[in-house]
Amino acid sequence: MTGPARISGQGASAGFARGPVHLARRGGRSYIAKSTPEQELQALHLAVETAATVIASAMGQVSGDAADILEFQLAMLEDGSFTEAAAGIISSGATAPVAWTVVLDAEIAGYQASEDASFAARSADLADIRDNVLSALSGDSAATIPPGVIHVDEDIAPTRFLAHDWSTGGGLVLRRGSVASHVAMLARARGVPMIVGIGDGAIADAAEALLDGQAGELLVSPDPVQIAAFNDRRSLSQALQRDADAVASDPAVTRDGETVAVLVNIADPDDVDRIPIVHVDGVGLMRTEFLFGGERGLPDEDTQLAAYRKVLAWAEGKPVTIRTLDAGGDKPVAGYTIPEDNPFLGMRGIRLSLARPEVFRVQIRALLRAAPYGALKVMLPMVSIPGEIAQAQAMFAEEAADLAGAGVIHRMPEIGIMVEVPSVAVTPDRFAGAAFFSIGSNDLTQYVLAASRDNTRLGALGSIDDPAVLRLIANVTRFGAENGVETSLCGDAASDPEMTSVLLGAGLRRLSVAPARVAVVKAAVRRFVRGEQPG
Amino acid sequence: MTAMAVSDVIITNEVGLHARPSVKLTKLAKSFPCRVEIAMREEGPWIDAKSIVKVMAAKAPKGTRLWLRAQGEQSTMAVAALTALVERGFDEGGGHDGAS
Numbered sequence: 001m002t003g004p005a006r007i008s009g010q011g012a013s014a015g016f017a018r019g020p021v022h023l024a025r026r027g028g029r030s031y032i033a034k035s036t037p038e039q040e041l042q043a044l045h046l047a048v049e050t051a052a053t054v055i056a057s058a059m060g061q062v063s064g065d066a067a068d069i070l071e072f073q074l075a076m077l078e079d080g081s082f083t084e085a086a087a088g089i090i091s092s093g094a095t096a097p098v099a100w101t102v103v104l105d106a107e108i109a110g111y112q113a114s115e116d117a118s119f120a121a122r123s124a125d126l127a128d129i130r131d132n133v134l135s136a137l138s139g140d141s142a143a144t145i146p147p148g149v150i151h152v153d154e155d156i157a158p159t160r161f162l163a164h165d166w167s168t169g170g171g172l173v174l175r176r177g178s179v180a181s182h183v184a185m186l187a188r189a190r191g192v193p194m195i196v197g198i199g200d201g202a203i204a205d206a207a208e209a210l211l212d213g214q215a216g217e218l219l220v221s222p223d224p225v226q227i228a229a230f231n232d233r234r235s236l237s238q239a240l241q242r243d244a245d246a247v248a249s250d251p252a253v254t255r256d257g258e259t260v261a262v263l264v265n266i267a268d269p270d271d272v273d274r275i276p277i278v279h280v281d282g283v284g285l286m287r288t289e290f291l292f293g294g295e296r297g298l299p300d301e302d303t304q305l306a307a308y309r310k311v312l313a314w315a316e317g318k319p320v321t322i323r324t325l326d327a328g329g330d331k332p333v334a335g336y337t338i339p340e341d342n343p344f345l346g347m348r349g350i351r352l353s354l355a356r357p358e359v360f361r362v363q364i365r366a367l368l369r370a371a372p373y374g375a376l377k378v379m380l381p382m383v384s385i386p387g388e389i390a391q392a393q394a395m396f397a398e399e400a401a402d403l404a405g406a407g408v409i410h411r412m413p414e415i416g417i418m419v420e421v422p423s424v425a426v427t428p429d430r431f432a433g434a435a436f437f438s439i440g441s442n443d444l445t446q447y448v449l450a451a452s453r454d455n456t457r458l459g460a461l462g463s464i465d466d467p468a469v470l471r472l473i474a475n476v477t478r479f480g481a482e483n484g485v486e487t488s489l490c491g492d493a494a495s496d497p498e499m500t501s502v503l504l505g506a507g508l509r510r511l512s513v514a515p516a517r518v519a520v521v522k523a524a525v526r527r528f529v530r531g532e533q534p535g
Numbered sequence: 536m537t538a539m540a541v542s543d544v545i546i547t548n549e550v551g552l553h554a555r556p557s558v559k560l561t562k563l564a565k566s567f568p569c570r571v572e573i574a575m576r577e578e579g580p581w582i583d584a585k586s587i588v589k590v591m592a593a594k595a596p597k598g599t600r601l602w603l604r605a606q607g608e609q610s611t612m613a614v615a616a617l618t619a620l621v622e623r624g625f626d627e628g629g630g631h632d633g634a635s
Binding site: 068071072075076079080081082107110114116119122125298299300301302303 | 549553555586587592
C-alpha cells in the first residue's frame with residue numbers, strides 16, 4: 001500500500017464524496033479469446049444480455065428524455081439482428097469483440113451518412129450500445145458502477161451517468177473530460193461531486209479516497225490528518241447548505257437591502273421536476289441542445305413546443321429564458337454541426353442557426369407558439385455582430401406572420417442575446433437592438449484569455465476573476481443599467497458562492513445558477529454589503 | 536393458412552420513423568403472434584416489423600407511404616393496430632403539457 005496521494009484536476013461539480021476508488025477498464029483490451037467460435041458466440045450473447053440488464057434496471061430511475069434514450073438502446077440490444085450479423089463474422093474466425101465492433105461500426109457509419117439529421121444523430125446511441133457490450137465482454141465492471149464509489153474513468157457517456165444511481169453517494173473523476181460537458185452539467189444539476197482533467201497518473205484501484213469537487217482534488221489513501229480536515233470542510237459545507245436550504249424560498253436581499261434576482265439554469269425540461277418554483281425567480285437559461293441531437297435526433301415543432309410549454313407551465317408566470325440551439329464548439333450535434341479544426345471559433349450558436357434556416361425556423365415556430373403560455377424570453381447564443389440580431393428578428397417576424405396567416409395562436413417573445421464574444425462586451429451600445437443581455441462568463445473568459453475551456457492544461461488561465469474579464473462584465477452591466485437593458489449572468493461563475501460578491505461588486509443584480517446551487521448563492525447574496533468589496 | 540392482411544398508410548409525424556416511433560411500432564408488432572412486415576414500396580422489399588434495427592435502417596421520412604402486411608394468427612388485428620398507430624402520428628407530442 002502506498003502513502004497518501006494528492007491528485008489535482010479541475011472542479012466540475014462541487015460537493016464531497018468519500019469512498020473506494022473504482023477504476024474503469026476499457027472493453028476489448030482485457031478480453032481473453034475463447035477456444036471455439038461457439039464459445040465466442042456464447043460470450044457475445046451473455047454480454048448483450050448483461051448490457052441489456054444494466055439498461056433495464058436504470059430505466060426505473062429516470063424519466064422523460066433519459067428514459068426514452070434508454071428504452072431505445074434496450075430495444076436495439078434486444079433485437080437479434082446485430083448478434084446475428086456478428087455470429088456470421090465469428091464463424092469465420094473473429095473474436096466476439098472484433099465481430100461486434102465490425103457490425104456496430106458499420107451500422108454507425110450508415111447512420112452518420114444519413115442525410116436526415118434525426119437519423120444521423122442516433123449514431124451516438126449506437127456507439128453507446130457498442131461500448132456497453134464491449135465492456136461486458138471484457139468481463140470488467142465498466143458497464144456498471146458499484147454504488148457509493150468514486151468512479152475514475154477517461155470520460156463518461158451521459159447515458160452511463162444517467163444509468164447510475166448517485167443518490168447513494170460517490171463521485172466522478174475523469175482523466176480528461178470538460179467542465180462544460182453535458183455530463184458536468186448533469187453532475188452540477190444533481191449535486192454529484194465531479195472533477196475533470198486529472199491526467200494519466202496511477203491510482204490504486206479500490207483504495208480509500210476523498211473527493212472535493214469544489215477544490216478539484218482527489219486524495220487517495222489519505223492519512224488521518226487529511227481525513228479530519230476533509231470531514232471538517234464537509235461538515236462546514238453541509239451546515240452552510242442546510243442553513244441555506246432552510247431559507248431557500250426567501251428572496252435574496254443584500255445587507256444594503258438590494259434585491260438580487262436568482263434564477264435557475266436548466267438543461268432538460270425534466271430538471272424542473274426537482275426544483276420548487278418558489279426557490280427561484282424564474283429560468284435564466286434553458287438550454288435546448290439536449291432536446292436536439294445526441295439523444296433523440298432533431299426534434300419536430302410539436303416536440304419542442306411540448307418541452308417549452310412544460311417549463312412555462314412550471315414557472316407560474318415567472319420569466320423563462322430559452323436559448324436557441326447553441327450547437328458547435330464543444331457541443332456537437334450529429335448530423336447538424338460541421339467538423340472543424342477550431343470549432344470554438346467556427347460555426348456555432350447563432351451562426352449555425354442562420355446557416356441552417358430550415359432547422360432554425362422549426363425552433364422559431366415552436367418558440368412563437370409557446371410564448372402565449374408564460375413569460376417567455378428568447379436568447380440568441382454567440383452573437384458577434386449586430387446584424388445577427390436583426391437577421392434572427394426578421395426570421396421571427398416572418399414565421400409569426402406565417403402563423404398568423406394560418407390562424408395559429410402565437411406571440412412575439414422578447415429577443416435578447418448572450419454576451420460571450422468580446423466584440424459585444426467591448427461595445428455593448430452597438431447591440432442595443434437586443435431586449436436583454438445575459439453574460440455567458442465561461443465563453444467570455446475563454447475568448448478574452450485565448451484559453452480553450454476544454455483544455456485542462458490551461459486550467460489556471462481561464463479564470464473569470466481575471467481583471468480583463470471582470471472589467472468587461474462591469475462594462476456590459478453599466479451600459480445595461482444606464483440604458484434600461486436588463487443584464488444577467490448565467491455562466492458557471494454565478495453558481496459559485498465564492499464569486500457572488502465579485503459579481504455583485506461588478507454591478508450585477510441578476511444571476512442564473514445551477515439547480516443544486518440556488519440556496520447557497522442566495523445565502524452568499526444575503527452576506528453582501530456594497531462597498532466592502534474591492535473595485 | 537390464414538389470409539394475408541395488407542394495408543398502406545402515409546407517415547405524417549415530423550421526424551418519420553426514427554427512434555421513438557420505431558420503438559412504438561416494433562413493440563406493438565411484437566404484441567401479435569403473427570409475422571408482421573413493413574415496406575416502403577408495394578413490391579417490397581419487406582422488413583420484419585418486430586426488429587427495431589431493421590425498421591430504423593429503413594430511414595422512412597415524413598410523407599413516406601408505408602405498406603403493412605401480416606400473416607398468421609390475429610393478422611387482421613395486427614395490421615389494423617399498426618395502421619392506426621401510424622395514422623395517429625405515433626402519438627408524438629401534440630402540444631400537450633408534459634408530453635416531452
